[in-house]
Amino acid sequence: MAGTTTAERGERQQESSGPPSGGRRPRLRLPLRLRLRTIIILAVVCVLLAGGGIWVLYGSPWARVERVTVSGTRELTRQQVEEAADVPVGAPLISVDTDAIEARLRRELPRIDSVDVVRSWPRGIGLKVTERTPVLLMRSGGKFVEVDDDGVRFATVSKAPEAVPLLEMTVSRSGSAAASLCRFDERRLTREAVLVADSVPARAARALRVVKVRSYDDISLELSGGRTVAWGSAEQGRAKSRTLSALMKAAPGARHFDVSVPTAPASSGS
Template sequence: MAGPTAAERGDLQQESSGPPRSRRFGRPRPRTIVILSLAVLLLNAGALWMLYGSQWTHVKRVSVSGTRVLTPQEVRAVARVRLGSPLISVDTDAVAARLRGELSRIESVDVERSWPDEIELKVVERTPVMVEEKGGKFVEVDRHGVRFATVSQAPKGVPVLELSLSRSSSAAASLRRFDEKRLVREAVTVAARIPAAVARETRAVKVRTYDDISLELNDGRTVAWGSSEHSPLKARALTALMKAAPEARHFDVRVPTAPASSGS
């Protein structure tokens, strides 16, 4: 007996597969739409209440880390984060800007929310690499050449910056091109490149012009450094020169490929 034809098989498959997809997945009923909308509204309202209304997410603590000279109390006073306010409402950018603007000792600060109830202030203080003596006190200068604080005593192991700017015609032309701020940055760059053993003995970094920077050591020895250009080469040349001529009093590394020493 012959089986069903291809057309008959197709009819059977269509019947067994049920109604078309468009019939099974029609538009949601109005009641379903209303229930879903209410659920979304309730979730949003709950989230807003949790962020703004619940005491669980209000600021209870302001922690400070990274301070060395500043105290946590000083930092909190300037941050002015109000305890009891919603954590989500704290303007962290404004707090950071206020700290950097009012506390010059701060180089950078991260203000972070720590859920559910804490603001964290992570401070990086400026480190003096040189000081300038003014009126019996000392102005600290950081690695960027920024003068950021005045102290009554110079930090131990930090050299004094002496700006003895030359008044010659050539020096005046140099000063017009490289102003005092630029010269301070040049001195900072040199100070950062001094070999560690020499840096511990450096009493002063003297600046006359852009390319006339010198060092004075605690025992009176001097180093003619020149400009900050090729400072790594100059540092290596100075180390080698001091080993080769330990009794010398004057060292010249302005041309690092031809260093020189004199005096004894």
Template sequence: MAAGPTTAEKSGASRPNGSSDRSPRGGDGEAREGRFRVPGPRPLLICSALILLVASGIWALYGSSWFRVERVTTSGTRVLTPREVEEVAAVPMGAPLVSVDTDAIEARLAERLPRVDTVDVVRSWPHGIGLRVTERKPVLLLEKGRRFVEVDSAGTRFATVDRAPRGVPKLVLDASASPSLRRFDTDRLLAEAVVVAGELPKKVAVDTRVVRVTSYDSITLELSGGRTVFWGSGEDGEVKARVLSALMKATPKAGHFDVSAPTAPAATGS
């Protein structure tokens, strides 16, 4: 009786030449060929067009004469002149508009022109730079010899002028004898005076000639016609302003008003 095929023979019969009996479902070569297919002409044309477009845009902004600085305009000046502002701004004429360093221009103006509160440097395509200036406004004046130092609403001393601007009260700091001077120095008293000046009723502000400060809680307003207002400290300013308006309306002929304690105001003299 003949022996049946061995296990090796069976294996050899089912896998001739030692190959797997799994039928191929697309060879590796075909997969690689599909995965790394060379792009056709259309994608290449699109990429080339995009590269050309970007290169053209860069050349137009930086290399061409189409978008270069040809003029500078200044707006918002009141005391300063546009020429003063533009000289300090030093905008590079003829430079590509896109490359102008607007932050550097703003920094120069802030450093060299203290009267400038804020400035916006804007590009005005295709050839302009605009300087939009906001100047500081004085709310008080400090006498300095025969000249006047302007102080704005933030307490900043920003300019010294020969002539006092019209409608701006003088500030007199006379706190040398104040026992609280060590606690509230002249800068703090100046700040308090600025706060008071900003909270005055409009009619009172127009009539105020002098703001006199002798201590933190002793601020007096000297008005036109020899009238005075004892304001006290800078606290409760809005309340004091309302009380003062009502008091002056009720006693129009009074010469002295006291709103240092707004719950108990007083008017005296005539």
């Protein structure tokens, strides 16, 4: 029998070594029925996972509100905050309307300046409260109305907090003062008084007892020891503060200071 020729040996070697260099190997494709079965199984798994997640969040007893925590209060009590918040204990935690709770707290408790309602998974609601701080007080009968740094009258107390000056509104309703009141209502004048109190230099602030408002541009201060300051309007607060500091240092025995025009200050009395 004749031996294998050189050409035949070359063909067999090429067949055994696969496709030529740079050629593509044929892809292994799953049968259509197997691919459909895989897709259906994956879809069922996704539906089951989604349904299980929804049940855990809304239907299971593991993610329902069981406790409410309150932090940040000073004057308010925990009970007051909890009652005003009216958190739906027992409801699914995911369904609690935190915005509605915040709005309810601010409406029911004006002393609250801001509040952050947070979900504490898996079973809690946290109420982080920031209370308003009084910077001025207004007399109301035998009590005091607290005013914050935005000019908001937020609470009435029977005892005046220490080191908080009084605000006296003595606006006349006749003449030029009446015209000022028509242009700047009491709410605006209250904010102006707050600006003045905030601008008073530290040395005078420690002695500040009363801020008197007669009109927008007629605000004065009463300090301890019978001393007074004519401040004018709340405008140029920084310049007036620097001028008052210099006057009090230059004339420590003076009883009356006028910084209503900070470029032409005056002091008198001794």
